[in-house]
Structures are given as structure tokens and as C-alpha cells.
Amino acid sequence: MNKTLSIDGQEIPFEDGQTIMQAATAAKVYIPHLCHHPEFTPHGSCKLCTVKVNGRNCSACTFPAAEGQEVLNNTTDINEDRKKITQMLFVEGNHFCPSCEKTGNCQLQAVAYHLNMLDNHFPLFYPQRAMDASHPEVLIDHNRCIFCTLCVRASQEQDGKNVFALSGRGINKHLIVNTPSGKLKDSALVADDRAAHICPTGAILIKRTGYTIPIGQRIYDHHDISDVSLTTAEAQHDH
């Protein structure tokens, strides 16, 4: 391995075929992300991992690493943009952290803390989104979906199923269940599926398990997401 790129002036080695995100993660450099998961095909949709590569904005999770790239990652301007993106994710859905059972284990919340997001900045949309509680073991609260497609990819790539998909465009985009009724109870999803555990927010939840982890013992109670993301096993992304 003798090829390198630089991230914020630090020389980072990489192998051919790696993305900037993969090279950075291997070198213990944190790039904020939500739709990226090391086990699944990159999607490049949340745009939180936007970095400047030779002066041009790129998604680090999809952009191939290349010799001599000068990447800007942890800069004030880029983090401000990331904060705005996170704020937009918050106002687009109904994310009420204080009563959400995912609080303390939520990557969206943890990224917001990491980026020092102190308010929503934008007006809340208050969308009207239904909840699908039809499945005996798994619940979808569409209010908290950020359309990262991790459930879609996990179902297809790891569970060998095709339970979820995105439908609609723009502001009308939404998560659907691939069944004639559109209900989760009619799908092949079971509680042990990876897709049932992969959601980075509180949109897909295992029923009747909320609040069982005491405050103080949740993933992000005492650790910043940058540390968690770099120091724990890949499965740690699932909660």
C-alpha cells in the first residue's frame, strides 16, 4: 500500500477500489454520515459525508479515493453545511427526541450533538405521517424516517428479501413496504432480520423494548458519535 491522499492535511493511505470514506475510516478519521454503513452498498443520499475534493463537493461514501487528492473534511464551513443538512432532516420529519425511545442510541441525534446543532433553524414541516404497527414484533414510525435506505439495502443484501423500498419523489418521497396491502404484517420481515435493526433513527423499532436500557448506559450517553463510529465493531452501527 503506497498510494495516499490527504484529508485536512493529513496523509492517508488507501487501496485501489476504496472510497474516501473507507480510507478515512481505516485511518481513524471520522467523516459524519447517516446513510453510510460499512457493510452495505453506498447510497450517497444523506449528503452528511460531503467533503471537498480538490475544491469540489463530493460524497465521501461514494467517491473513489485517488492518488494525490486533497480532501477537506473537518472544516468550519463544511461542518456548518452538515449542520444545516441535519437541521433539514429534523424539520422534514417529526423528531421529538425527549420522548423517543431511540434517544441516546440514535445516530441522527448523535450527529446533531457532534455538529453542535442547538436548534432547528428552519421552520418545522410537521408532516402528517402514519405509523405502521401492524406487525406483531416490528413497528415503523414514518415520522422518524430520513430515507437513508439502510433498511432497503439490509433487506436485499443481507436478509435476501425485498421488504422495503422508497416511493415518490422530492418532498413526497416515502418509505413503503413491498406488499399488496402496504402493511408490514403482510411482509416477510421477521424480528431477527438485519433490516429490523439497522435504522439509524427511531423509524424501525422492535416492539415492546423501548426504554429498557437505563439512561447512562445508552451508546451515545457518554461517547461522541465520532468515537463510537471509529472505535467499535461494524455491528455497532445497528441500534
Place this chain on the structure above:
Amino acid sequence: MYEHLETAENAAQLKRVVIDPVSRVEGHGKVTLLLDENNKVQQARLHIVEFRGFERFIQGRPYWELPVLVQRLCGICPVSHHLAAAKAIDQLVGVDPENLPVSADKLRRLLHFGQVMQSHALHFFHLSSPDLLFGFESEQSKRSIIAVLAAFPDIGVQGVKLRKYGQEVIRMVSGKRIHGSGAIAGGINKALTRAERDYLLQDIEQMIAWAQGAVVLIQKVHCSNLPYYDEFAGLRSNYLSLTKSNGALELYHGGIRVKNAEGDTLLDNIDYCQYNQYIHEEVRSWTYMKFPYLLSLGKENGWYRVGPLARVNICDYIDTPLAEAARVEFKAHSQEALVHSTLAFHWARLIEVLHCAESIERLLHDPAILGGELVTKGEKRYEGIGVIEAPRGTLFHHYQVDENDIVTKANLIVSTTSNNMAMNESVRQVAAEYLSGQELTEPLLNNIEVAIRAYDPCLSCATHAVGKMPLQLELVNAQGDLVAKLLKHDTGEFEHAHG
């Protein structure tokens, strides 16, 4: 009784005086007084002008969210809502109170004693002690905890630290001082560690001593201002609270007991799951707060008071020695009859602080709080009712869920709601007895607030009715003539009328 002052006939011709907001209470309320040309009070009302609506918007949410979601009703007594909801969802997972694991039961009780202690300390020292120590009509700048700290530093500091201790008990059990997450369906999510237990033990003796001192203080204040303290805003009422089956004071779990003003027991050891066979609620057009009443006595006579005065009044004894000794003195003050003085709420409240401190000490020495079985479950049910004695009185949470675990119906009778009629009657009494016919000044008006404050109302907890509120919409043209009127009755029916 001063019911004739609820609604004046010629309201449009009367002078209007408004106390807005009522200060040093939790939540937002206002008082309106309508005066005639001689400053005689013709109408006096306590309006609750904020609206929360929790009963409606928790519909559609999964039941396990309830303890954490509904506790956001309040920043002062969230634990009470947390635990009432938890008791209700225990039933949804098939767990009745007697089947809750012993450790979970004791940890929840510890949590609740911390809650009642901190809420009562906050109310007495931070909110009410300025009135009681400086006088009801003292200058406005003196009526705050800051002035108490300056003039009576020992009392002020003890109050702040008593409250802090209660908050620390809550933090140790539920992870946060406010809005933690301890109780879950069928139990609790953690036991105390030895370090947490020892941390709480180190100050408990001091807390008991200070709580004892607070009881002595309020007794002295009360008894050195007789008969004024006995009569101010006083009214004879029914009282309702939970008690243990043996009649002892109970804050976490028991049966419903009701006594009338003469002290006769009307209900005893009633299973609270049957509450709606005994209690109904009425709505009125001028406030967001409902008016509960005892079905057997009807709307006119069935209203009752809840809270510390009710609890200490109608229990047979208190099972901690220092608080029991204080209760005996309290009852001796009225020659064993029920104490109807509204200002005696403060006295009863501080007896309960002492009881909480003693109970916390007892529980901290109980090994069950350090571990053991914490959660259990049984067969799913579709309806759950949780009732608890919150700091301000009996608190009812009632939920129904569907086959998908989603809440379909919720009814909350919040403690302050039960005191609604009594607070209004106290406001009317003070307005008629102490204000009527006088030129109203700010200190004079504080008398009204003192009366309300004695109940320690939490107005933000208590306003949830949606769709039941009778409303009147009037369309008036530029000349001030009534063009049309739309009435919505409390049955939900609409009526159109033309001007």
C-alpha cells in the same frame, strides 16, 4: 358558599380586574374579578388559559412510550405521571400491582418519595414561604425566594437543599433529575448501585432533621395567626385520596377513600380501576380545566379536595414515626375533626415531606433496591388504569390499546383538576370577604393568589379535554352589532343563532 359569584348577570356593565398571570404556581392561569360601581365583587373566576391536549395526541402512539411521553406534562411532578402511566401499562402486559417484582415496587416507591419531597419543598420554600413569612400583603419585591434567602438564610438554604435532595433521589433511580426513564411495563429498568445508595444515605439524616424543622415552622406560623389562618379561603368539602388497606397514608398504591366534610367515610378501599363508577367530570365554557365530582353526590355537592390536606386529613395514621407524631398534632389542632382550613394545606404538605424523608431512609437500608428481579410480564390486556398520589393529589391515568399495541383512548384526571371547584370557591370566598368594596391594590390582590397557591396547582398538568369544551363564537359587525352566533354545547352539538 359563594357560588353566586361564579357568573354575574350583567357582566358587560361591570368593571373588570384581572390578575394575569397568577404567579408562583406551575402553569398559566388568570383570575378575573367583575366589580360594580361600589367595588363590590359580583363575579370571581380562576381561568386556566393554557391548553395541553395530551389526552388526544397520545392516541396513536405505542403504549410503552406512555410513561416517558406523558411525564412531559410537567417539569415539577413528572415522576408522578411517569409512574401512573407505568402502573397503567403494567396492566397492559398482564401485571397487577401485587405481582410487580418486589425490587421494582420498592425502587418505584423510592423514586416517588423523591418526587413528592422535591415538589413539596419547591412549593413551600420557593413559592409560598414569602407569603407566609413576610405577610400576604407585603411589598411585591419581598415576595420571592431571593428575599427569603436574604431575610431567613437558614430556612431558604434548607428549602433549596431539601428540594435538591429529592431531585437527586430521582436522578439516581431514573437517570435524570427531570424526565428520566426508570419505570417500564412490568417493572423498572435498573436497580441502584451501592455507590448510588451510599451517596443518598450520606445526607438523609440531615434531610429528616430539616423536614422536622419545617413542620415546626409551619405549625408555628399557622398557630400564631389564628383564627385568620383557619378561616382564610377555608371551605368545608369532601376529601378523596388513596390509603393503604389498613387506613395508613399511602402515596404509591392503595384504595380510594372519600370522607365528607363531617368526617363520615363515604367510600373506602375502592379498587381504583372502578374509578369511573364513582367519579365523573363536567366541563364549563370559561376554562380549559374540567370539574370532577362524585357521582353519588351529584355535580352540585359532589366536588372534593385532593392533595396533602386530603391525605393527612383522611388517613388513619402515617407509618413513619416522626410524620405520625406530626399528624397527631395536626389533628389535635381540630380536636380530631377534619381540618378544613385551606392554608393547612401547607402544614399537611410539610408533614408529607417528613414522611418522604423517613421513607427514603427506610428504603435506602432495604437490600431489595440493589438488585433482584426487576421486570415481569403476563398476558396482554387491552385496558390499563394507573392511579397514584401525586404531590398535588390523586392522579388517574386510563388507557385503552388495540391489538397492535397502539393507544386508542386516554383519560387523565390530573390532581389539580380535582381541586378546580375548591380553588374557584376559595377565590370567590377571598374576593367576597377580603376584597369586596375596597379600592383594589396589588398587595390586596395577592390575597387571591395566596388562596390559589395553597393548593399548589399545576395548571399545565390539568388541561387536556379536546372536543368537549362548550364554546361560543360571536360575529360582530363594525358597529358592534351581533350578526350571528354559533354555540357548541358540551355534548358536541352545534347551534346557530342570529343576532
